[in-house]
Amino acid sequence: MYYRFCLLILIIAGSNFACSKSDQTATGSSSGTTTTTTAYADLFIPPAITGTSFNLTLDKSTKQFKTGAATATYGYNGNSFWGPTLIMNQGDDVQINVTNALSDQTTVHWHGFHIPAIMDGGPHQIIDAGGKWSPNFKIKNNAGTYWYHPHLHMKTYEQLAKGAGGFIIIKDPAESALALPRTYGIDDIPMVFTSRRFNTDNSFDISGAYGDYQLTNGTMNAQVTLPKQYVRLRMLNAEIERGYDIGLSDNRQFYIIGNDGGLLNAPISVKRVKIMPGERVEILVNLGADALGSSIDLKAYNSGQSFGFPGAEPATTGDFGSLLNNKDFSLLNIKVGASTTNAITALPAKLANNTYWTNADVTNSRTINITGGQAGSAFTFDNNTYGFTKINQTINLNAIEKWTIVNNNIFGHSFHVHDVQFKIIARSSGVVGDHESGWKDTVYVPLGETVTVIAKFDDFSDGVNPYMYHCHFSNHEDGGMMGQFLVK
Numbered sequence: 001m002y003y004r005f006c007l008l009i010l011i012i013a014g015s016n017f018a019c020s021k022s023d024q025t026a027t028g029s030s031s032g033t034t035t036t037t038t039a040y041a042d043l044f045i046p047p048a049i050t051g052t053s054f055n056l057t058l059d060k061s062t063k064q065f066k067t068g069a070a071t072a073t074y075g076y077n078g079n080s081f082w083g084p085t086l087i088m089n090q091g092d093d094v095q096i097n098v099t100n101a102l103s104d105q106t107t108v109h110w111h112g113f114h115i116p117a118i119m120d121g122g123p124h125q126i127i128d129a130g131g132k133w134s135p136n137f138k139i140k141n142n143a144g145t146y147w148y149h150p151h152l153h154m155k156t157y158e159q160l161a162k163g164a165g166g167f168i169i170i171k172d173p174a175e176s177a178l179a180l181p182r183t184y185g186i187d188d189i190p191m192v193f194t195s196r197r198f199n200t201d202n203s204f205d206i207s208g209a210y211g212d213y214q215l216t217n218g219t220m221n222a223q224v225t226l227p228k229q230y231v232r233l234r235m236l237n238a239e240i241e242r243g244y245d246i247g248l249s250d251n252r253q254f255y256i257i258g259n260d261g262g263l264l265n266a267p268i269s270v271k272r273v274k275i276m277p278g279e280r281v282e283i284l285v286n287l288g289a290d291a292l293g294s295s296i297d298l299k300a301y302n303s304g305q306s307f308g309f310p311g312a313e314p315a316t317t318g319d320f321g322s323l324l325n326n327k328d329f330s331l332l333n334i335k336v337g338a339s340t341t342n343a344i345t346a347l348p349a350k351l352a353n354n355t356y357w358t359n360a361d362v363t364n365s366r367t368i369n370i371t372g373g374q375a376g377s378a379f380t381f382d383n384n385t386y387g388f389t390k391i392n393q394t395i396n397l398n399a400i401e402k403w404t405i406v407n408n409n410i411f412g413h414s415f416h417v418h419d420v421q422f423k424i425i426a427r428s429s430g431v432v433g434d435h436e437s438g439w440k441d442t443v444y445v446p447l448g449e450t451v452t453v454i455a456k457f458d459d460f461s462d463g464v465n466p467y468m469y470h471c472h473f474s475n476h477e478d479g480g481m482m483g484q485f486l487v488k
């Protein structure tokens, strides 16, 4: 196994994990600046499976996160946490055989995919303990970073928290023609961020909103050596609730090249990018000018966020507290290694030719209000708790719909719609950021904000099987912050 035990010193007062390198000091936003002794562990790179036929088996496992007992986990295909990366080509007809080796039901949802509702893997496509499910569908999405995860109603949090999930990378001819890093695990790195709290017996505490220990690809104190050239990081937030405001420790510029539904039209140069649960952001980082053997941290700059940003709460314990809350902390220590023979050394000026929906295209509009959450009650949409047999919205096939999501409530949320990729056209707080200007399936709706998106609901009609829309905070989703829509 790749991990080593970590001698972790958590500087609670000083606010950060401090890691072992002698030249590195804690970079907490408040008090302590302390050199400490923590060993890094090698970043786990999920094995990749390429082709048109994929076998996935979800089973119990264990992983050694801390000294003492191993932690009970879930993983696909024998992995101790998370699952293999499935690499698919646009236009292919793929068959996936899912085996459920748990002693509990599960489902597998293909997050971001435009596929028939019956293949979607939502709460209705239940795979019984010991059972199998074999969906097949054509890959219609653009090249990009997608993922799979359980979507069993009221068990999504538990199963995702235990480690059930995996990446899907879609390739297409337009993306393949670009001079972008795409050697998996070398200069093209999948990175899933989450955090966990542990009980005293080292089992996961599956109750609160936030973990105390950050995990990147299931690795605590992760480190990776990347080549001295442009590298591509495919970042996924698979947290329960926490958002991440991501940057590099020397505050350098990096380049957003894609979001949920594939490439942006051109790279966007930034120093920070926020990524909320369910969202993906692909970035390029130029390591070409870095000295061999030097290192840089990819960090979450989560201190000082305003209330409503998930993880900004000041508490260190309890359901809405965490040792990582309102802190800056490292996600990955990157060591700069030798460049590869096929190094990408320049930033493409142009990436894609997306043309997006506008108000002029809209054939129907609807408004969804974020409700509930008061006095300990669950969050809801339009005051309706999720109902397994309840259809909340009915959409005409080929409609181009404008959805306005209104958050006059008490906290931020991450709003995800199945079946479609949408275009964010308005935020009441101001303009839509360049960093979220591409195709999206998940959008952050901050406290006090109204967000408007447009999507076309084409190709797949079904008068019986619904798609889901929901908050991608899995505790909110499990609590009933989910609705169902039919396209017919």
Ligand SMILES: [Cu+2]
Pocket: 379, 412, 413, 414, 471, 472, 473, 476, 477, 481
């Ligand atoms: Cu929510």
